[in-house]
Amino acid sequence: MAKELDFLTKRSEDYSKWYNELVVKADLAEQADVRGCMVIKPYGYAIWEKMQRILDDKFKATGVQNAYFPLLIPKSFLSREAEHVEGFAKECAVVTHYRLKTNETGDGVVVDPSARLEEELIIRPTSETIIWNTFKNWIHSYRDLPLLVNQWCNVMRWEMRTRLFLRTSEFLWQEGHTAHASREEAEERAKLMLRVYADFAEQVMAVPVVQGVKSETERFAGALDTYTIEAMMQDGKALQSGTSHFLGQNFGKAFEVQFLNKENQPEYAWATSWGVSTRLMGALIMTHSDDNGLVLPPALAPTQVVIVPIYKNQEQLDKVDAAVAPIVERLKELGVSVKYDNADNKRPGFKFADYELKGVPVRLVLGARDLENGTVEVMRRDTLQKETLPLEGIADRAKVLLDEIQQNIFQKAKAFRDAHIYECEDYEEFKTRVKDGGFFLCHWDGTAETEARIKEETQATIRCVPFGVEQTPGTDMVSGKPAVARVLIARSY
Amino acid sequence: MAKELDFLTKRSEDYSKWYNELVVKADLAEQADVRGCMVIKPYGYAIWEKMQRILDDKFKATGVQNAYFPLLIPKSFLSREAEHVEGFAKECAVVTHYRLKTNETGDGVVVDPSARLEEELIIRPTSETIIWNTFKNWIHSYRDLPLLVNQWCNVMRWEMRTRLFLRTSEFLWQEGHTAHASREEAEERAKLMLRVYADFAEQVMAVPVVQGVKSETERFAGALDTYTIEAMMQDGKALQSGTSHFLGQNFGKAFEVQFLNKENQPEYAWATSWGVSTRLMGALIMTHSDDNGLVLPPALAPTQVVIVPIYKNQEQLDKVDAAVAPIVERLKELGVSVKYDNADNKRPGFKFADYELKGVPVRLVLGARDLENGTVEVMRRDTLQKETLPLEGIADRAKVLLDEIQQNIFQKAKAFRDAHIYECEDYEEFKTRVKDGGFFLCHWDGTAETEARIKEETQATIRCVPFGVEQTPGTDMVSGKPAVARVLIARSY
Numbered sequence: 001m002a003k004e005l006d007f008l009t010k011r012s013e014d015y016s017k018w019y020n021e022l023v024v025k026a027d028l029a030e031q032a033d034v035r036g037c038m039v040i041k042p043y044g045y046a047i048w049e050k051m052q053r054i055l056d057d058k059f060k061a062t063g064v065q066n067a068y069f070p071l072l073i074p075k076s077f078l079s080r081e082a083e084h085v086e087g088f089a090k091e092c093a094v095v096t097h098y099r100l101k102t103n104e105t106g107d108g109v110v111v112d113p114s115a116r117l118e119e120e121l122i123i124r125p126t127s128e129t130i131i132w133n134t135f136k137n138w139i140h141s142y143r144d145l146p147l148l149v150n151q152w153c154n155v156m157r158w159e160m161r162t163r164l165f166l167r168t169s170e171f172l173w174q175e176g177h178t179a180h181a182s183r184e185e186a187e188e189r190a191k192l193m194l195r196v197y198a199d200f201a202e203q204v205m206a207v208p209v210v211q212g213v214k215s216e217t218e219r220f221a222g223a224l225d226t227y228t229i230e231a232m233m234q235d236g237k238a239l240q241s242g243t244s245h246f247l248g249q250n251f252g253k254a255f256e257v258q259f260l261n262k263e264n265q266p267e268y269a270w271a272t273s274w275g276v277s278t279r280l281m282g283a284l285i286m287t288h289s290d291d292n293g294l295v296l297p298p299a300l301a302p303t304q305v306v307i308v309p310i311y312k313n314q315e316q317l318d319k320v321d322a323a324v325a326p327i328v329e330r331l332k333e334l335g336v337s338v339k340y341d342n343a344d345n346k347r348p349g350f351k352f353a354d355y356e357l358k359g360v361p362v363r364l365v366l367g368a369r370d371l372e373n374g375t376v377e378v379m380r381r382d383t384l385q386k387e388t389l390p391l392e393g394i395a396d397r398a399k400v401l402l403d404e405i406q407q408n409i410f411q412k413a414k415a416f417r418d419a420h421i422y423e424c425e426d427y428e429e430f431k432t433r434v435k436d437g438g439f440f441l442c443h444w445d446g447t448a449e450t451e452a453r454i455k456e457e458t459q460a461t462i463r464c465v466p467f468g469v470e471q472t473p474g475t476d477m478v479s480g481k482p483a484v485a486r487v488l489i490a491r492s493y
Numbered sequence: 494m495a496k497e498l499d500f501l502t503k504r505s506e507d508y509s510k511w512y513n514e515l516v517v518k519a520d521l522a523e524q525a526d527v528r529g530c531m532v533i534k535p536y537g538y539a540i541w542e543k544m545q546r547i548l549d550d551k552f553k554a555t556g557v558q559n560a561y562f563p564l565l566i567p568k569s570f571l572s573r574e575a576e577h578v579e580g581f582a583k584e585c586a587v588v589t590h591y592r593l594k595t596n597e598t599g600d601g602v603v604v605d606p607s608a609r610l611e612e613e614l615i616i617r618p619t620s621e622t623i624i625w626n627t628f629k630n631w632i633h634s635y636r637d638l639p640l641l642v643n644q645w646c647n648v649m650r651w652e653m654r655t656r657l658f659l660r661t662s663e664f665l666w667q668e669g670h671t672a673h674a675s676r677e678e679a680e681e682r683a684k685l686m687l688r689v690y691a692d693f694a695e696q697v698m699a700v701p702v703v704q705g706v707k708s709e710t711e712r713f714a715g716a717l718d719t720y721t722i723e724a725m726m727q728d729g730k731a732l733q734s735g736t737s738h739f740l741g742q743n744f745g746k747a748f749e750v751q752f753l754n755k756e757n758q759p760e761y762a763w764a765t766s767w768g769v770s771t772r773l774m775g776a777l778i779m780t781h782s783d784d785n786g787l788v789l790p791p792a793l794a795p796t797q798v799v800i801v802p803i804y805k806n807q808e809q810l811d812k813v814d815a816a817v818a819p820i821v822e823r824l825k826e827l828g829v830s831v832k833y834d835n836a837d838n839k840r841p842g843f844k845f846a847d848y849e850l851k852g853v854p855v856r857l858v859l860g861a862r863d864l865e866n867g868t869v870e871v872m873r874r875d876t877l878q879k880e881t882l883p884l885e886g887i888a889d890r891a892k893v894l895l896d897e898i899q900q901n902i903f904q905k906a907k908a909f910r911d912a913h914i915y916e917c918e919d920y921e922e923f924k925t926r927v928k929d930g931g932f933f934l935c936h937w938d939g940t941a942e943t944e945a946r947i948k949e950e951t952q953a954t955i956r957c958v959p960f961g962v963e964q965t966p967g968t969d970m971v972s973g974k975p976a977v978a979r980v981l982i983a984r985s986y
Contacts (some may be wrong), residue, residue, distance in 0.1 A: 084604060170565070
């Protein structure tokens, strides 16, 4: 059945509704019939797979190896690290039984009360506890360190309000867990992985990010420091896109992971953990897309170039087919993923709208008149500009255009982001302006009290103390107390 | 800490113990502190990743796309397909609550009784129900078909007796689910995926398999036909290594998945599902490995060639380093994964034994005398044969040797398997001989009664009605009744 092309709600009308509609209409994901969970559809998953592959290569280039740890965590593990349990243990899926049985009427199943677990198991919300419980057996000497492990898996947090990709009860992610012989090495690893995330976001996703360190309040439960990359969406809100944690010796101590150092003295191992998730899909969609649909960076587009023929009869189509064949071949040689859509059951106008909705970066249209003139119509998705170009050499030109688009959407997003970063010294002004979105660089006195007041009064939070910003002391805009540095404050997803 | 190299139990002494020890000592996997679950260690996971990548490419070459469906399945979904619930619903992990809270003494967490789910959720043992519940929304017309979807994920079945890779409560797998407009097309797809599995097993894993169809008793719960690949382990037992199911319209009807055919008439969609799991790791290990450790097919070995230097002083090591550099470079050019292990903290003898244990297919040893003579010692893991060869052109020779090893271990496994397939006409003889392992081709009268009696009296089961075997009618060896064909009977994992 030819799918009806519905119009999207415009971003300017209702940004949130635009996002929700786009995710579904572009066939990325949909709500599952399981509370708070999503189905990632083939088109959405193809983008996620590209992200995975590229990130995985980057991790491995730093010496990380993949492994797999159990989905279920004994309840008692959670209580081992005191801060961790406060932050994570509460809202999670709890397995209490291991068997169902046929009900009395014989037409359904019920939980078998005799199959109750002695100790309940929870579905991992994150795996520090089970992994450090395992590391205990793997780490004995400084020679076993560093231990650099990552897993790609599903995790579950019982979220009350969910949105596709941005916040779902179950989501897919990678979680890296490393153990080190020294504090310095662990801190350096946590920062290194943040840079890997930032490079990936900017170079592959074309999403500019602010790197920084979280305030104590916003830290991961159990971390000494949480590093973050924060991206700005088109509504000016911040989206935390990846975090890397320096965990100190907290988990080493909680799970008794000791090693003999070079002096043969026992020491607790130092830890990091770091993760990005399917939430990146949300960042990708919301940074670039427009009222016509997705705009995908060529580096992540499942189809980078689509070719659509225009024809009135089979004879014309045959000619176009013949002209397109070498273009497709050349594009494949160049490593470009290309689709030639000569399906007969959809009109060209439908195809155009559908590929725009799906965010295919480059569209080539070839008709009988083009063949006569030796030309082809080229449309680039990022600007929607059309251009008529010589057919000769069009594959190589398309390849160059893909690189241009990759650069352009990054520059566009960066220009937008930079135009919406403000220094602000006055709390009243801040309260008014923050409603319209944007990142605010404000002096902060470093107290949790001020932080809580800002959050309560404006729903904005301290996203991070940004790196790479020239810092001068000043006065906290809320408390009027001295402040050593500016922090980045914004409303967020 | 330099790990002590323990000796393995010999296969001839205790095959089962040999396997259990090998999995742990070769750093493939270990028992987790969660009942029945395993930790897949980096070395084991690297092999699994190679399997995944190659299988995934093969699936995609047949038009399959990846997607992701929820981990949790509402209990009521299971009762929708009557046979399916009988086969699967019983032994599974049941989520009943979604919150923990701090206990009264404040030093632990307990299940919050107020956070009980209205309907319990089970952790997927397989995903037919949740996927067909989703397909309902994706399939409306014959134009939406075929729908060819696969997911790589974790599943959970509450097994009572577990063994690493072979049978664990949680395991990793892929499950393909397809929907079709006709019975013929669905049956062809189920058979096609069996061939994909068989080709993968034989060409990549170097594991010869018997393809066939299961008896009704051994079918997947809810299938009309289950196709299987059966491999023979070195103890003569069968290991079911992959299955592909023709599900008829059972799930289409259970989840009301109807499409309008070309005549605009509603029809129920036809289904297949097919999967292989981390169980393949067990098949891989048990088919090829020996008393010295793993034997890996080059196509799946994380390290294909290891180079170990022999030296007495830094000067000699410098010379070996210089000679090895171009060999490493050339091997990488040839697409061979190579490791040069010039670590100073382990003796060569330790390295040799460790790489044998890990199954690295080719080992090159280079010492001062070799450099003088322009030679290198080459050891192939499959035969443990050593040979001294010219240093000149050794990289290219090693590449050829990898291909030879890949072929050789397949031929060796096939010769072993073929030598242990017996035709048998006499049940008393069968009862005696089956204890020593092997595949028995026996006439079967087709009744579940005979099948049950064989299983009860010999612990052997009908593995399949094999394809590609010339069949002649005969007499059932148990019942004496007429039988149209021979079936493959064996004890199994």
